């Protein structure tokens with residue numbers, strides 16, 4: 001009984017604990033998911049937007065300068081006069097470079113194919129030289145200008161963004177390509193900033209997926225190298241759109257988030273990459289706190305359930321053992337208590353007496369004063385009995401208005417004097433039954449138990465004596 005009660009409490013505890021763990025884990029996964037969504041749908045695209053708008057801002061001024069140069073009458077006149085004074089063009093380019101603080105200024109003439117630069121005439125461009133492909137691309141372009149990112153002809157180490165502006169005369173004849181070059185410094189400082197501040201890698205890849213620019217300091221992209229296959233697979237899904245976000249699981253339990261944005265001016269993809277390692281630290285901390293709280297809450301619930309069930313089961317046990325009206329034990333319990341009492345009296349070799357008591361003419365009390373008044377009298381009688389008997393003695397409510405005593409360490413003479421006292425007390429008591437009082441008497445039959453005698457045998461003898469007492473006038477007792 002106790003074991004199954006404990007098992008029930010334990011089962012409730014386990015169910016509550018499992019419920020709490022399930023709730024904690026669910027909220028953990030949702031929180032983690034929302035962190036991931038936040039990274040891939042907001043943070044990375046925002047970084048990408050910042051960099052792209054920086055690129056556009058950076059390109060605006062050089063494009064304007066190149067446009068001015070392409071429409072400058074000096075350039076047109078100088079060209080039409082047959083490029084007689086190369087120094088004039090070199091000086092013009094030098095002035096532009098100084099005035100606008102660009103890193104290069106150039107003009108390539110269509111008629112001579114000469115490459116004029118602020119530092120002099122560098123070379124003659126040729127269709128067969130791959131390094132000069134940009135010129136022919138600009139020449140055949142339908143747009144006024146083409147942006148090209150390349151190493152500088154004047155400084156091969158330096159990555160430069162060239163604004164190649166087509167020079168067209170008034171009658172629409174193509175005269176050559178003019179423009180300025182700018183460094184990727186600002187974009188580079190953004191790449192540095194995102195790396196230092198957020199640990200994000202920012203780099204550019206071309207349409208084939210090859211890394212074209214990853215900052216002046218050539219950021220460490222070894223993680224990309226070691227997970228090449230995954231990156232390539234991610235890239236293949238990214239190039240289908242101008243802008244997209246993907247993520248994949250890399251070894252060591254890391255998640256890689258990638259955002260790509262096509263930069264039409266460069267014909268490159270800008271990639272913002274973040275490897276998750278610690279992003280969800282707070283979520284994980286929250287999970288641990290949740291789990292600890294779940295454990296504490298489960299323990300509290302366990303203790304509460306245990307306390308409540310113990311209270312109820314004690315109450316139920318009491319109800320099963322004791323008579324509600326009088327507080328005396330009931331018939332079912334008597335048997336067990338009797339076995340204990342007789343075992344103890346045999347062991348100690350002490351006398352044990354049994355008394356049967358019945359209230360005289362009790363029916364009249366009910367008839368005259370009502371059933372509730374009868375109840376009050378019965379409980380009043382029981383109270384008097386309890387006050388008179390010892391703690392070790394057993395009082396059992398044997399029937400409606402019948403009681404049975406088992407008096408430990410009590411022989412017939414001691415029992416006789418006790419019953420006499422009881423008879424007198426009952427007779428002298430006026431039981432309060434609301435507006436009036438009731439006086440009653442009781443009759444009793446008592447017997448001393450023989451060793452190894454059964455309860456029914458002893459009861460039968462006491463009952464016979466009670467019957468005799470009733471028959472012989474009531475308010476008395478008989479023993480035998």
Ligand SMILES: Nc1nc2c(ncn2[C@@H]2O[C@H](COP(=O)(O)OP(=O)(O)OP(=O)(O)O)[C@@H](O)[C@H]2O)c(=O)[nH]1
Pocket residue numbers: 358359360361362363364366370371372373374375378399400401470
């Ligand atoms: N109020 C109340 N009455 C009870 C209860 N149990 C039994 N009785 C009543 O007690 C009365 C017992 O009546 P009887 O057995 O005829 O005997 P009596 O009137 O006491 O007369 P004698 O025993 O012959 O002296 C019956 O009327 C029962 O209804 C109880 O719990 N409460």
